[in-house]
Every structure is written in structure tokens, then in C-alpha cells.
Amino acid sequence: MKCLSTRGRAPTVDLARALQAGLAPDGGLYVPESLPAVDPGTLDSTASLPETAQSVLAPFFADGPLAGQLGEICRSSLDLPLPIEAVPGSKSGAGEAWMLELFHGPTAAFKDFAARFLAECMARLASTEPVSAVDRTILVATSGDTGAAVAAAFHGRPGFRVRILYPEGRVSPLQAHQLGAFGDNVTAYRVAGSFDDCQRMVKAALNDPELREKARLSTANSICIGRLLPQIAYYAQAALTLTGTNRAEELQVIVPTGNLGNALACVLARELDFPIGDIWLATNANRTLPDFFASGEYVGRDGLATLANAMDVGDPSNFERLAWLYRNRDLHDARIHAESVSDATIRERIRHEHEEHGLVICPHTACAMEVLAQRRAASDERPFLVAATAHPAKFGEIVEPLIGRKVQPPPALADLLSRPSHAEPLEPQERALRELLLKP
Numbered sequence: 001m002k003c004l005s006t007r008g009r010a011p012t013v014d015l016a017r018a019l020q021a022g023l024a025p026d027g028g029l030y031v032p033e034s035l036p037a038v039d040p041g042t043l044d045s046t047a048s049l050p051e052t053a054q055s056v057l058a059p060f061f062a063d064g065p066l067a068g069q070l071g072e073i074c075r076s077s078l079d080l081p082l083p084i085e086a087v088p089g090s091k092s093g094a095g096e097a098w099m100l101e102l103f104h105g106p107t108a109a110f111k112d113f114a115a116r117f118l119a120e121c122m123a124r125l126a127s128t129e130p131v132s133a134v135d136r137t138i139l140v141a142t143s144g145d146t147g148a149a150v151a152a153a154f155h156g157r158p159g160f161r162v163r164i165l166y167p168e169g170r171v172s173p174l175q176a177h178q179l180g181a182f183g184d185n186v187t188a189y190r191v192a193g194s195f196d197d198c199q200r201m202v203k204a205a206l207n208d209p210e211l212r213e214k215a216r217l218s219t220a221n222s223i224c225i226g227r228l229l230p231q232i233a234y235y236a237q238a239a240l241t242l243t244g245t246n247r248a249e250e251l252q253v254i255v256p257t258g259n260l261g262n263a264l265a266c267v268l269a270r271e272l273d274f275p276i277g278d279i280w281l282a283t284n285a286n287r288t289l290p291d292f293f294a295s296g297e298y299v300g301r302d303g304l305a306t307l308a309n310a311m312d313v314g315d316p317s318n319f320e321r322l323a324w325l326y327r328n329r330d331l332h333d334a335r336i337h338a339e340s341v342s343d344a345t346i347r348e349r350i351r352h353e354h355e356e357h358g359l360v361i362c363p364h365t366a367c368a369m370e371v372l373a374q375r376r377a378a379s380d381e382r383p384f385l386v387a388a389t390a391h392p393a394k395f396g397e398i399v400e401p402l403i404g405r406k407v408q409p410p411p412a413l414a415d416l417l418s419r420p421s422h423a424e425p426l427e428p429q430e431r432a433l434r435e436l437l438l439k440p
């Protein structure tokens with residue numbers, strides 16, 4: 001399948017090229033030229049995630065250099081546990097709700113799925129290229145979790161180096177430790193600025209043809225289409241598992257949302273005809289998306305620091321893709337809704353879920369659980385799926401005081417935390433990033 005740019009001023013390229021380039025040369029984001037017809041009714045509702053992913057993604061990879069390897073790519077990167085649990089306290093029948101636990105990968109957040117998939121694709125593409133004296137640089141801006149997932153996925157892979165930019169003081173202490181703990185081919189930079197600064201610097205570097213060439217730049221941010229596509233698979237999997245092949249029932253989905261990558265994958269799963277109905281974007285106090293859906297006007301702004309820091313985004317990159325997808329339709333009729341959740345309500349929700357149901361959730365998942373509670377309070381008894389995006393132990397300093405006990409990190413996370421950690425300082429200027437990328 002070919003990809004084109006949301007801004008329409010770049011040549012169409014093969015998916016593999018789009019996946020390596022990250023950003024299109026006109027500054028737009030790559031999108032699939034058309035959406036393939038997938039018939040979910042023909043898929044096996046008992047298939048594993050890698051199997052479902054292969055079926056869903058095959059048309060996107062058809063005719064490209066990775067077409068014949070897609071099965072192996074899915075098997076080696078998406079083989080992570082994906083529990084779908086009933087939300088404690090939810091009813092069965094009317095009022096049913098499930099949690100899609102996306103946090104059982106090596107860095108305990110949903111981004112592991114797509115980062116691992118992308119790394120596997122890139123490594124396979126690189127193995128067909130002429131040997132270069134310069135390693136390919138994977139440049140990533142992170143609000144906390146992306147950087148770690150990408151670092152874990154590329155750590156120790158020959159021919160790649162990873163450069164992570166994160167906003168100093170705006171990620172959790174545990175996230176900061178995690179980002180600096182990889183070493184080897186991974187370097188973490190703490191930027192004296194916001195996530196939006198980091199994202200702007202990365203975009204500027206990727207838009208600089210000389211730099212892109214000399215440093216062999218790629219990105220693994222959610223602006224890269226290779227991050228977006230694999231995420232479709234777990235929504236497809238959840239919809240298949242929970243509704244079987246009986247298409248009568250639709251699942252409503254609530255997604256904790258920052259840069260809009262994860263939720264956009266859910267929208268794409270619905271476009272591919274999986275039985276998904278209304279989609280809620282649960283944001284923190286960053287109101288850009290809720291304001292857009294309320295007023296019709298998109299106003300990007302600086303990100304505000306909140307308890308759900310991986311969603312501290314004021315100008316979500318993937319909005320450009322969503323607008324492109326709906327270019328001929330009205331986004332206000334798209335059955336997409338957005339609700340903003342304050343820090344006070346996040347705290348209250350974490351405390352409440354633990355007290356009432358013994359459920360321990362991270363601040364991001366808490367935003368989505370709050371939206372679920374609002375739907376139920378509005379007598380919306382339809383079946384709901386809540387995306388649980390991170391393990392609560394990643395945000396222990398917030399969660400533990402609220403629930404009055406320790407949260408044990410999963411083993412892979414505990415291992416990273418036991419290693420020493422180091423990050424380099426970086427000024428929030430495009431020039432500063434340029435200089436360091438040109439250094440050998």
C-alpha cells in the first residue's frame with residue numbers, strides 16, 4: 001500500500017519508506033492512501049493477537065518489502081499478554097464494561113506494542129540496505145512513556161542509536177530513571193522545556209534535509225505511521241473477542257488521550273469495520289480536544305503539567321491525521337467525544353476505585369474510568385471497553401499515597417529501576433539538537 005502526506009504536497013511512497021521517514025517532506029504526516037476492506041466477520045474471534053494483527057495489517061503491507069515477513073514481525077513483536085478483564089463492580093448484561101490491559105510489556109505502558117513492532121520492521125528493512133558507516137538515529141520526543149518503550153525496543157540492536165528528548169521535571173521520577181537506565185546505544189536528554197518543545201525540536205530536525213541525511217534520522221514518535229498501524233490490532237482483537245462474530249453488538253471505547261495516537265488507532269479499527277461504536281477521548285486538564293468537539297474550532301496551545309503526565313499535550317500531532325481522515329465528513333458527526341478530567345478528579349477516581357473495588361489504576365487510566373463513571377451516571381448502559389494504558393507502579397508517587405499502600409512494579413520494570421541512570425542536559429532550542437546530532 002502507498003502512503004501520502006496529510007498536507008498533500010509530498011510524493012506518495014511505499015509504506016516501508018513512510019515508516020522509515022517518520023514525517024513526510026512537506027511537514028505532514030503519512031496516512032494510508034486508502035483504507036483496505038477488512039471483513040471482521042471472516043476473522044477468527046479466538047485467534048491470538050499476533051494472528052489478528054497479521055490479518056488486519058496484511059493489506060497495508062501488501063506489495064511492500066516486508067509483505068512476506070509480516071507474520072514473523074507480528075509474532076516476535078506483539079507476543080505480549082493482553083488481558084481483557086471485566087471492570088470490577090460492573091454488571092453483566094446491561095452495564096457491562098471491560099478493561100483492555102495494555103501495560104504488560106517490558107516498560108509497562110501500551111506503547112510497548114507499537115514500539116516493538118516498529119523496531120522489528122526497521123531492523124528488517126535495514127538488513128536489506130547497503131552497510132553504512134553511520135548508524136541510523138531514532139529520534140524521539142517523549143512525555144514519559146514513548147521514550148522508554150522505543151529505547152527498550154531498539155536497545156542493543158546493531159546499526160541503530162536512540163536519542164530521547166524528555167521535558168525535565170515533567171515526567172515521573174520513575175519514568176526519568178527508566179529513560180536514563182538503558183545506556184549502550186540509547187542516550188536520554190532532559191530538555192529544559194515542555195513536551196511540546198521536545199516535539200517541536202524533533203519535528204524541526206526531521207524536516208531538515210541535511211540533518212536527516214547526515215544523521216540518518218528516523219523517528220519512532222506516534223507521528224510515525226509504523227507506530228499507529230499496529231495499535232489497530234489490539235482494538236480489533238478486543239472487539240472480536242468481546243462481540244464474537246455476532247456483529248449485532250457494538251463496543252463503546254474510552255481511550256486516555258494525549259497525542260491522539262492510541263485513540264486514532266481505535267478510530268481506524270472502526271473504519272475497518274470492527275464493531276466499535278462511540279469513542280471517547282479521555283484527556284487530562286489539557287482541553288484542546290474537548291474544546292474542539294464542543295466549539296468546532298481547533299486551537300493548539302502549550303501543554304499543561306498534570307498528574308497524567310504522558311498526556312500533557314496541548315497540540316496533539318495526530319489531530320492532523322484525524323482531520324484528514326474526516327476531510328469529506330463532519331468530525332462532529334463522527335461518534336467521537338472528548339472529556340477533560342481535572343487532577344482533583346483523577347485523585348478522587350484513583351481513591352474511589354481502590355476503596356470500592358480494590359482496583360489500582362494509573363492516573364491516565366483514571367481519566368478513562370472517570371468518563372466511564374460519567375456515562376453510567378448519564379444512564380448509558382451500553383457495553384464499554386476502557387483502555388488501561390500504564391501499570392500503576394509507574395506512577396507510584398501519585399497512586400501510593402492515595403490508596404495507602406505500595407504498588408509492586410512488574411519484574412521487567414523492577415529490573416530497569418535497579419540499574420543506574422543518566423541523562424544529558426539540553427536547551428529547548430532546535431539549534432542545540434542540531435549540533436548534537438551532527439556530532440559523530
Ligand SMILES: *Cc1c(COP(=O)(O)O)cnc(C)c1O
Nearest residue numbers: 145258259260261262310389390
Ligand atoms: C502516551 C500515553 C497516553 C497517551 O497516548 P496518545 O497516543 O499520545 O494519545 C496515555 N496513557 C499513557 C500511560 C501513555 O503513556
